[in-house]
Amino acid sequence: QVQLVQSGAEVKKPGASVTVSCKASGYTFTSFYIHWVRQAPGQGLEWMGIINPNGGDTSYSQKFQGRLTMTTDTSTSTVYLELSSLTYEDTAVYFCARGSEYFYDSTYWWGQGTLVTVSS
């Protein structure tokens, strides 16, 4: 059974950084890409980027270039998203989602989501 379990809710001040974790189980961790998608309150879905747990290659949406970092820890089957220089507009639920063994593919399994609130 594929499972993606994300870390708990965070409250951060403007200008700070946040790290969200996504622990995978039920499959071979290094064989499948992981995507990150966020959703602001009452809004639609926004794709942020993708990471290959086998080697750590990443591709980020240009919108987040310079302040988004995705990393993996193969020893714990965990993927991390770090977003820096937070603004109020970064308040959202952040989802990790497992893709396939191909870069160009959709998202087949989703984590439960992590609410990040940016507030002074």
Next chain:
Amino acid sequence: EIVLTQSPGTLSLSPGGRATLFCRASQSVTSDFLAWHQQKPGQPPRLLVYAASGRAPGIPDRFSGSGSGTDFTLTISSLEPEDFAVYYCQQYGSSPFTFGPGTKVDIK
């Protein structure tokens, strides 16, 4: 970046009705790599259709996708109570893998 437009914004139907949702891309979607996701309040999305017409594992056959190039359609042949939700299309043929703004299917 490929921009996806979905119509209608809201679709009000009765259980048993037929729902037809549209997704249009600003340029041709490579290899018709177009997916449809369903999302209910407080839940993560769920993949329904991949590659324009492939039904994801475990998805009932009342859900079907069609289309190619820039115009795609999701059809729900007979709405069940659990189908009232928001539906998003997503293209993954070119990075960034963009989503449409969503179509809400609600009960008439």
